[in-house]
Amino acid sequence: MSIEVKNLTKTFDDRKVIDDISFKVNDGEILAIVGFSGSGKSTVLKLICGLIPYDNGEIITSEGDIAMVFQYSALFDSLDVADNISFALHERKDLRKKFTEDEIRKIVSEKLEMVGLKGIESKFPSELSGGMQKRVSFARAIVTNPNTILYDEPTAGLDPMSSTLIEDYIVSLKHEINAASIVVTHQMSTITRTADRVIMLYDGKIVFEGTPEELLRQETPYTKQFVTASLEGPMQMHGG
Helix, strand or coil, rough: CCCEEEEEEEEEEEEEEEEEEEEEEECEEEEECCCCCCHHHHHHHHHHHHHHHEEEEEEEEECCCEEEEECCCCCCCCCCCCHHHHHHHHCCCCCCCCHHHHHHHHHHHHHHCCCCCCCCCCCCCCCCCHHHHHHHHHHHHCCCCEEEEEECCCCCCCCCCHHHHHHEEEEHHHHHHEEEEEEECCCCHHHHHHHHEEEECCEEEEEEEHHHHHCCCCCCHHHHHHHCCCCCCCCCCCCC
């Protein structure tokens, strides 16, 4: 077991964004968290990686690093690819003296090769396509060999072919490093191509848990509304 969430609760401005949810993700497993906008999906990732504190509950993770892949890559524009990927190795107190520069270059090269981008160390983010930037962010995330990877809308803003490529690399990285992975998404292709299991959130609660195949059967009002993207059903969009 790499991630276990128990009775997790988070409130913002008197609204329970996460309301007593529990789930587990094992090593080598990908869990997709789905739901309409405002359902609390991305908040769960921020709680797990410690970006924001939770009110009640418990988050248990195996020893080791937790990596976060942000929605829009979040690369440093002023740094080349090599420096973006090796940022943690240079800046984290526990890592900055662990490797020589030659060792860091080798690690960067290995991670780039894992995401199919061999030999682009000297390029800057502005010289890369959106899909390539996303893959560089994957390489940066796995540079410390994490045992947990969190993906926040990994295919957002990408064309269908680039999305397919990113989905393939999410699955490939699962096999390469045996990490427990959580993918927050609303795209059906990402769910069906990457996930072993799915949970659906609505108003901060889990309203469905099962396999992608069970989601597609539309056997509950929640799954039917989500899969068909219908305005009719138990889930209502929040905000204007």
